[in-house]
Amino acid sequence: MNYLIIGACAAGVSAVKEILKNRKENDQISIFTDENYPFYYRPRLIECLSGEVDVEDIIINDQQWFENNNIDLHLNEKIIEVDGKNKFIKSDNGKYKFDKLLLANGSHCFIPPFFGVELENIFTLRTAADVKVINKAAENAKKAVVVGGGLLGLEIAYNFAKAGLDTTVLEVAPYLLPMQLDKKGGDLLEQKLRANNVKVITDASTKGFEGKQNVEKVILKDREIEADLVLISTGIRSNTSLIEHLDLEINIGVKVNSKMQTSNPDIYAAGDVAEYKGEICGIWPPALAQGRVAGTIMSGGEAEFDGYVPSHKLKVAGINVVSLGELNKEGEYEEEIIVDNDTYVKLIKNNGEKIGVLIVGQYSDQNQILADIKR
Structure with a gap:
């Protein structure tokens, strides 16, 4: 079996790791990226802007890892064509046949129609x-x-x-x-x-x-x-231009089922390029989960992606932010607001029962309130 993966990102590499578990003797695994770095922790790129972290510090699997696992890693190689009917992909460097293909080629930043965007800096x-x-x-x-x-x-x-x-x-x-x-x-x-x-x-x-x-x-x-x-920083759009000529269902991304299969049974998609139930995940944890499902199914296993519930706890510039439950519930409900100079807590209650909470800052009873709402 010849497995090709476009994109050495969270979805692509997590798929590869699942394929490795089911790999047979003659199976070949190739992964392509137009970047100069192998698999790195993309969410921490922001920290590199402060100068406290270097890109080299956030690499998860280096080139040696790919070599040790007998995976063909193609750095700086942009895929320019996908042929679903004849089952090959092309780059500037060559043509590669596949039995199973995973699209994990991510997304690009959306830029609104501002004037002057061609200026430097x-x-x-x-x-x-x-x-x-x-x-x-x-x-x-x-x-x-x-x-x-x-x-x-x-x-x-x-x-x-x-x-x-x-x-x-x-x-x-x-x-x-x-x-x-x-x-x-x-x-x-x-x-x-x-x-x-x-x-x-x-x-x-x-x-x-x-x-x-x-x-x-x-x-x-x-x-x-x-x-x-x-x-x-005004959002993302899926990288679908590579596959728009294919006979695949595409909306805001390429449509997939719970097994991460597109409308072509030998082509899969995961991560920011994949649209599941009308949504693009756009963040790291579901991209990993989708990649794991795709890799498992591609290599003959059983798995399903059942969606992703965003975390209710966030760190925003080091500041604790919590948003959980029914915060904009219509009808009769009570609000309890606890405010001091450094913390804001808003509890939503229905007949005395806690159904939602919003917290900005540190709050000592946070874990207890979250447990009450989840229960």
């Missing part, structure tokens, strides 16, 4: 190569602006501030993390970020960027902000 962060370029630009920068105040954007801003940059984060919503928090919680989080030298502008409608060669200003609907380094 405007970046997105997705790969180790991105970090190297951003850090080089940051050496001569003073004012950084992060467009997008989601979890990733806030972490990026926090690490820029730790690196000594005058940092501002722009959030289009009226307060931070509206999917996880209410306004009081979002306002407290903003206050805590400001204490960590991160400026926050909410209701920030970014229009574009101005400058001669390098970016010099970020243009909002109602103001301008000086910047000599900009990072755009």
